[in-house]
Amino acid sequence: MPLNNPITPALLADPEIFQQNRLPFHAHFADQTSPEMPLTVSLDGAWSFRYAENLTAPFSEWDTLTVPGFIQLQSLQKPGHPYGTPHYVNTQYPWDGHEKLHPGEIPQAYNPIGEYRRSFTLPENWASCYLRLNGADSAAAVWCNGVYIGYTEDAFTPAEFDMTAAIHPGENTLTVQVYRFCSGSWLEDQDFWRMSGLFRSVELFTKPEVHLEDVFVKQSFADDFSSATVTFDCKVSGAGTISVVFDGEEQSAEVGEPAEYDSGVVFGKGEADPDVEEDVQDVSFTFAVEHPALWSAEQPNLYEAEIALLREGALVERTGLKVGLRRFELKDRQMLLNGKRIVFKGVNRHEWSCRTGRTVSREEMLWDVQNLKTHNVNAVRTSHYPDDPYFLQLCDEYGLYVIGETNLESHGTWQKLGADGSDKWTLPGARPEWRENVLARAEAMLERDKNHPAILIWSCGNESHGGKTLWEMSEYFRHTDPSRLVHYEGIFWNREYPATSDMESQMYTPVADIKKFLAEHPEKPFIMCEYSHAMGNSNGGITDYTEYAYEEPLYQGGFIWEYMDHGIAVTEPDGKPGFAYGGDFGDRPTDREFCVDGLVLPDRRNTPKMDAVKAAYAPLKITLTDTEAVIENRNLFTDLNAYDLVFASSVNDKPERRAVLRVDCKPGETVCIQFPFPLPETGLACMTITAIQRAALPGITAGYEAAFGQVWHDHTTARLTLPAPQLVEMDYNIGVKGEGFEYIFSRGKGLVSIRYNGVQLLDDTVRPNFWRAPTNNDEGCAEPFASAFWKTAGLYARCDNLTAEAKGEFVTVRANYTLPDGQTLPIDFAIDGAGRCDITMTWQGEHTELPEFGLLFPLRRELTEVSYLGLGPRETTADRTAGGKMGVWNYNVRQDFAQYTPVYPQECGSRTGVYSATVTGSIPGIGFAGDGMTFSALPYTPHELENARHLYELPRDDSKTVVRCAAFQRGVGGDNSWGAKPHADTCFAVEKGTSFRFMIQK
Structure with missing residues (x-):
């Protein structure tokens, strides 16, 4: 046709x-x-x-x-x-x-x-x-x-x-x-x-003969929220009767063809104001509500409303609405929800499905909302466009605060290679030919979404610089819908119209700079509309931001960038399922893996980063001393007695005693609770307090663990004195052996053999390691360039001198390594008669910042099962320990890597605070013990991870197990992924005399 x-x-x-x-x-x-x-x-x-x-x-x-x-x-x-x-x-x-x-x-x-x-x-x-x-x-x-x-x-x-x-x-x-x-x-x-x-x-x-064209639900409250007034401003076409039922009360009005009536004629309790030009009449209904049940993320109370249209007494159309009553306002330079200072514990969420792109199913939307709720997230910024209305409906029902963002971003017209390059081509600015195009986008969003209680803030878009048109958009929002505030981050770049945004909003600003800004500019509340960039292995230092929200009243939280990786499901060249990122389809220009920067993987698997988010965003802060718990109730509307407080003591993760308490503590207040029983004094003694949700809430089941706190002490016991093992010194090797064990040290390489019960456990030589596979954040701050020497130092260190001495119950072998810069690194192996080997490596050089300081053990492929006592159950890093719980945890090396590794291969899988670990399998295993060391067991070396850009480019995962024991591994960072280093307290350094000691054993 x-x-x-x-x-x-x-x-x-x-x-x-x-x-x-x-x-x-x-x-x-x-x-x-x-x-x-x-x-x-x-x-x-x-x-x-x-x-x-x-x-x-x-x-x-x-x-x-x-x-x-x-x-x-x-x-x-x-x-x-x-x-x-x-x-x-x-x-x-x-x-x-x-x-x-x-x-x-x-x-x-x-x-x-x-x-x-x-x-x-x-x-x-x-x-x-x-x-x-x-x-x-x-x-x-x-x-x-x-x-x-x-x-x-x-x-x-x-x-x-x-x-x-x-x-x-x-x-x-x-x-x-x-x-x-x-x-x-x-x-x-x-x-x-x-x-x-x-x-x-x-x-x-289609539209029946009488039809509801539009409705805007508005509300006002008594100062003490003891009553509310709810108004339904309706637009109706055609002639008939409109009826509104709300909170058990029904009101109705007659409407006719517009030419038949004069403006303002009253029918029943409704007011009809005809608009002849549009063939639509305005009808308003007002309801009084006593003691309203207010809506919030904690208590998403919704009222049912029904609007019915009748023609000659017969029902022709019924519209159902869910109405949330809440007041959001700016008062005394703070954003208040229902009279309480709000803290946004948010994420930015692009709509995404790894198979269908921005076509997201209702099942996926529901999964996202429930997943956010069960990780203590309370807010979503719809970056950077209006989401599917069903997602907003879920936010209303389950309780998530929303920044509704206009579909506007002109980033490439003004920001050039990271700098402000605004010029006459910058959009929208004040260019008249673009004005209506831009403002219509705001109108379309507001009109579609205006009845969602979840939306607290309208956003003028994202990264579109500044200017008159954006200010006009903000004024449109305010005049059309004064029940919400207006957000726009771009005033950071262009201060010509600072009133465009009701709040100061910035992206990726370090906490120290936020503090400085607020000291100099305390006129508005402050949020981070994007922070803690989640690209790859990231989100280190997130608690520095979240804790600041409870130190500075003007700082009211932020939104992590971002919720989900945008990988596309593909079949990789090796025939296995995988995910594509920018450039994989030959698309040029491209920004490569910058689209895989989420807290969850493209198929919605939660990464370990989500564990840290749940802890950082917890509604309770639980801090323990050796005798008491200090609990800060960070809820706005929920008393502490909504939770069961479970006190549990353990020794080496074996339960000792348990008690359940219920304590009153109003929102925003703090309570101190004495332990119901003392902390044990043997082994690794631990006291854990968990806050368990007593009653089910939307998206949260009864029994949900909302928060936890721990304190522990390691009461190390002296080991038995045993006869020294046998020392065997030869021309090429030095051996140390005893009942059921044998260690062999090569005079040119170091530790080359560990046999327990006659079985060889090593796949290759044990070597010092100063390197971790670069993360996206490392690459963004040129860390691989700055620290490249330490990669070669570990790969190519020479064992130039080997000595052995039998003294008392130990045989001590010293391996003196020479690093490429000429400095020496002595590593002492003190072996007793039980086969336990105390290892001490001591730095001899000057003050030096290192990515890692420890030893690498290439173990046999059969050793795949890990059990460890430390923070878990999943990966933690030096700057992302929040969410890690002290205990005994188990995992399979290959499955753990396959389940949680980033789309773009990089360092992953570390465990911090580790006191002991065993690696077992179909052959006799090996144990490791340290004083809160960093431990990892992966199928790959750091070098192999670094060389791959996709998972299919890695070697087979069943050739070996690579264990690394380290005094430290530098933090992963996350303030941004294009220049920010990890915070200073997790950029670790060694100096002359710095030592790392741990033990291996049968």
């Missing part, structure tokens, strides 16, 4: 043409039904599809694609990827280097078109037909039966069109063309995969 096609390259590029025939924006109704007929019909499913490289190129043959979905992701499943591939860039635009373009211009040679087509037949009784595109990236034009219907940009808000005039009886044909680039592409420069398609649901809907 030929199309009457007005779409031209000039139209697509024109910022002043961003919509044609698009219907007015309105609230999203999650539940709008009719007893007479379906009001909405989904067009999701299989659509006919064809593709062209640009507006003048020929189309491909017809194929079939799924809606909702992205064209390029579905193209990956077809031979030759006929419809292109995903393209990842961060700040730069995807056409950078291909075509020289300025705002107002778009790519010409490569601007793919996806044409979707399907037929439909209207349900009986439909007198009208409208189309709703819930998400089309980046622009879409619509035809019905060949008749041009309209055009839309703004990928993340609904576009509705009236198709009634083009509909005919029987089968109708709907055609939608989706364009990869348009003028709006300059405003959608978010840090994500660039793709196109109908990625959210497509629906047909």
Whole structure:
């Protein structure tokens, strides 16, 4: 069917043409039904599809694609990827280097078109037909039966069109063309995969003779919250009766054709104010609520409301709403929720599914919300566009605070190679041709989402510099919806309109600099809209930020960047499942692995970083001395008696005594509790207090562990004195042996053999190690360059001198290593008659910062099972111990690596605070013991991890087990991933005389 096609390259590029025939924006109704007929019909499913490289190129043959979905992701499943591939860039635009373009211009040679087509037949009784595109990236034009219907940009808000005039009886044909680039592409420069398609649901809907066009639920409160007033501002088309039921009370009003009534005529308790021009009447209903149950993340109380439309007494439309009553305000320079100072314990969340991209299923959305709730997260920033309305509905129901962000980012027009390069091309600034395009995005979001209690703040977008247009957007938010505050981080870069944001908002600012800023600029509350960059093995030092929120009233928390890795599920060259990141599809330019920077992996597996988040965001801070617990109740509305406090003592993780207490402590207050029994004084004595949720809450089951605290002491016992082992000195080797053990030291290499019960345990030579595989954060601050010497120092250290001495119950072998810079490193191995080997390595050089200081043991492949006493159960690092619980933990080396390693291989899997560990398997195992050392057991050496950029590039994981025992490993950092080092207290150094001592044994 030929199309009457007005779409031209000039139209697509024109910022002043961003919509044609698009219907007015309105609230999203999650539940709008009719007893007479379906009001909405989904067009999701299989659509006919064809593709062209640009507006003048020929189309491909017809194929079939799924809606909702992205064209390029579905193209990956077809031979030759006929419809292109995903393209990842961060700040730069995807056409950078291909075509020289300025705002107002778009790519010409490569601007793919996806044409979707399907037929439909209207349900009986439909007198009208409208189309709703819930998400089309980046622009879409619509035809019905060949008749041009309209055009839309703004990928993340609904576009509705009236198709009634083009509909005919029987089968109708709907055609939608989706364009990869348009003028709006300059405003959608978010840090994500660039793709196109109908990625959210497509629906047909009709309007009964009397129809609820829109509703805005507004509320006000008595100063003490003893009562509330709730107003439903409704817009109604057609003639009939509108009825609102709320909190057990019903109110109704008659509405008629607008020309029949004068403005302000009262019908019942409702007030009708006709608008003849739009054929819509405004009707308001006001309800009084005594002792309202307030909404918060802790207690997400919702009231049910129902709006019914009747025609001649018969019900024709019913709309259900869930209403949360809460007051959010700025008072005395603090943000208050229901009168209490709020702290945002948040994450930034892009919409993502590793198989379907930004087409996220309801099951995945629900999983995300429940996962966030069970990790003590209380807030989400919808970075950087309005999310699917169902996600917001879940936030209402489960209790998550939301920053609703406008679909606006023009990062690449002003930030050049990390610096402010703003110029005349910076968008939006005050450029008049872009003004309406930008402001319409804010209006579309606010109108759709205005009834969600979870949304506390409207955001003017992300990283779009500053200027008059953004200030005008902020004023639009304030005047249209004074119940919420307005956020915009860009005032950090451009202070021309500081009133654009009600709060100071920054990204990746170190805590010390936040303190300095607030000392000099205490005019506004302060949040970190992005902090603790979660790329790779990261989020070190997060508690420095979270604790500061309870030291400085003006600092009210922040939002971790970011929740999820944006990896794409693929089959790797080795035939195994894996994840692709930027550049893996040949996409250039690209920012490579910068898209895998989340707390959870692309398939929603929680990484160990989430353990630290749960602890840092805990609603209680539990601090233990040797005799008492100090508990700070950081909830806003929940008393401490909502938790069972379980006191448990243990020795070497074996339970000793247990007691359960319930204690009153109001929100925001602190209580001291004496231990109900003393801390043991033998072995590794530990007291653990866990706070267990007593009653189920939305997303949280009864029995949930909300927080814990521990204190422990190591009461080391003296070991028995035994006869010394046998010393065997020869020309090439020195041996030390006894009953059931033998150690062999090569005069040129060091420790080359450990045999227990006649079985060789080593796969290769034990060697000193000063290196860890670089993390993304290390690479960002050039640490591999700065510390490269210490990689070679461990790999190529020479054992130049070996001596042995039998003295008392020990045989001591000293291996003197020479490092490439000429300094020596003596390592003493003191072996007793039981085969226990005390190892001491002593630094002889000057003060030096090292990535790691310890020994590396390449063990046999059969040794795969680890049991250790230390912080666990999963990885902890020197600067990310929060969430690690002292105890005995077990894991399989290969499974642990496969389950939790970052998409981009790097250092991982370490355990800190380790007192003992055994590595066992199908052959006799080996034990390690130290005084809170850092321990790791991996299938790979640091060198092997460093050499791989994808998991499939690693060697086989069943060739060896690499154990490393270290005095320290530097922190992983995370303030940012492009220059920030770990905090100073976890950038460890050695100096002359620094020693590390631990033991190995049968």
